[in-house]
Amino acid sequence: MKIDISGTRSEIVSIITGVLYPFIVVFAVYIILNGHNTPGGGFQGGAILATLFLARFIVLPENDLDVHWSHNLEKMLFAIILFVPGVFVFAGLQYHFAALREPYLIFMNIVIGLKVAFGLTIVVFRFGFYEGR
Amino acid sequence: MTRTVLVSILVLVLFGFVLFVYIAHPEGHDSEVSTYYVHNFIEDTGARNAVAAIYLNYRMYDTVFEALILLVSIIAMLHFFKVGGHG
Numbered sequence: 476m477k478i479d480i481s482g483t484r485s486e487i488v489s490i491i492t493g494v495l496y497p498f499i500v501v502f503a504v505y506i507i508l509n510g511h512n513t514p515g516g517g518f519q520g521g522a523i524l525a526t527l528f529l530a531r532f533i534v535l536p537e538n539d540l541d542v543h544w545s546h547n548l549e550k551m552l553f554a555i556i557l558f559v560p561g562v563f564v565f566a567g568l569q570y571h572f573a574a575l576r577e578p579y580l581i582f583m584n585i586v587i588g589l590k591v592a593f594g595l596t597i598v599v600f601r602f603g604f605y606e607g608r
Numbered sequence: 609m610t611r612t613v614l615v616s617i618l619v620l621v622l623f624g625f626v627l628f629v630y631i632a633h634p635e636g637h638d639s640e641v642s643t644y645y646v647h648n649f650i651e652d653t654g655a656r657n658a659v660a661a662i663y664l665n666y667r668m669y670d671t672v673f674e675a676l677i678l679l680v681s682i683i684a685m686l687h688f689f690k691v692g693g694h695g
Contacts, residue, residue, distance in 0.1 A: 511655040516663070518674075542686065549679060556675050560668045569653075569665070576654030576665075583664050587675060594678045598685065605689060 507588040511580040521591025528596040552590040
């Protein structure tokens with residue numbers, strides 16, 4: 476059964492969350508892109524990116540996320556997480572192309588961040604719409 | 609009631625046993641590896657954050673399985689939920 480939580484919507488919360496949206500995105504992108512230089516990284520930035528959808532769930536509780544689509548996307552991102560380090564780290568390509576080490580770190584942080592964001596978003600939507608009491 | 613008391617005693621005994629094993633056999637800490645990581649991670653990986661250097665290069669297996677844990681838990685969640693799951 477679907478839980479109706481549209482009656483508890485607050486205008487103050489909606490407006491404040493709308494103001495916070497861009498800051499959440501900028502902060503998450505900053506954390507992900509600077510993960511190799513400053514504290515942070517893909518897992519942390521992905522979790523922050525997932526709070527964006529949590530905030531959207533609070534403001535606009537509509538179950539319009541296609542779970543199958545985002546789940547398949549997450550699987551594809553995991554395939555990339557398996558493949559790229561397999562070629563670059565495990566197969567030893569990093570010893571021949573030293574200039575690619577930093578781009579590799581940035582790319583991996585982006586992929587891990589997107590994967591964690593999709594995964595936690597599925598969890599939030601699942602528990603929010605089907606398991607909430 | 610008796611059952612609860614017995615289960616509580618069993619849990620406490622197990623907890624004490626695990627704590628005893630942990631205290632009696634401390635893990636040996638290999639300081640060579642950590643010293644090497646701290647001194648060489650910039651040249652080896654190109655990262656200026658030692659944590660990123662370790663979890664994306666030195667110990668990539670750890671990160672791969674960490675990402676797999678999230679994926680598997682979501683698959684399990686979608687599978688076991690009765691409403692709106694994959695079936």
